[in-house]
Amino acid sequence: xxxxxxxxxxxKPKSPKPLAGAQFQPFTYKSLAGTATGKRDDDKFTFAQNLxxxxxxxxGASLAQAQPFLSQYLQKHKHL
Numbered sequence: 071x072x073x074x075x076x077x078x079x080x081x082k083p084k085s086p087k088p089l090a091g092a093q094f095q096p097f098t099y100k101s102l103a104g105t106a107t108g109k110r111d112d113d114k115f116t117f118a119q120n121l122x123x124x125x126x127x128x129x130g131a132s133l134a135q136a137q138p139f140l141s142q143y144l145q146k147h148k149h150l
Contacts, residue, residue: 099106104121
């Protein structure tokens with residue numbers, strides 16, 4: 071079947087090789103929505119974000135409004 075599929079779809083493309091010298095660089099990104107940072111600790115990568123106080127307040131208010139509906143939904147769909 072391998073010859074059949076390769077004759078129809080062509081050869082499977084080869085994976086690209088990584089760029090020489092490419093490596094992770096720590097970053098910090100700031101915007102109106104907040105701040106995002108990426109750090110490398112040995113072999114780990116740590117990502118963190120902080121929302122602006124205005125967005126945190128909006129998130130909290132919307133979650134408080136949605137909570138009763140979410141609770142009702144979860145009660146009706148316990149088996150999921």
